[in-house]
Amino acid sequence: MKKGDVITGILLIAITCCSFLFMLPQRADSELTLVIKVNSETYKEIKLTGNYNKLVEINSPFGYNKISIDGKKVKMVEAGCEDGLCIREAEISRPHESIVCLPNRLIVYLTGETELDYVSY
Template sequence: MPQKMGKNDFFLLFALAIIFIIFFTFFYLFEVKEGKSIIVTVNGKEYGKYELATNQSIKIKYNGKVINELQIKDGKASMQSATCPDKLCVKQHEISKKNETIVCLPNKVVVTVVYDDVNNGDNIDAISK
């Protein structure tokens, strides 16, 4: 004869359901999205936007001189060369996920992955709307 469920059994099922909801809510809110493009800034000003889907090499210039060279290949961006003395930006890993960055502090170059399309032009986030 099957046993009936008691108070403790219902409590256990309720607790497991709450844990399940919290677990999936956490992963839904903090999911890591692949970026669609990158934004390059030099000295705090936007230098350019580039699609990660297009393989290319970008020579970043400041005051007429090439200070960094960025490569986009297979949907990932990486710094290939820099004129800074420590070259830490060149040693950073490739980036492709939303909000990942490569920073070259001496040259004031920041490369950030964004989820928006380059051609979209609408970089307003949900909070700004």
């Protein structure tokens, strides 16, 4: 191996390690707010803390939904819609993530501060 190959390898490893710094999760102390909207109107806003556990039932003219809140994680557990796609969606726990139930005109999302501009999966 030549000297230039070693330097190039070290630079690539350093750049790779530095890029992982941008993928660090949000700060644990950031405050999250759960926003529930039915038919584009705010139904409820809930400030989430680390020990907040609750089941939220939403009865609207468009249908029935039940949301489980476990600390700072939110998941749809029941829905009165025919397809049930919203139940199969993953739980949300970071700002700007959402769960949507189109037949029931329901949108559930988290707001809060984050240092990341985007999240790539």
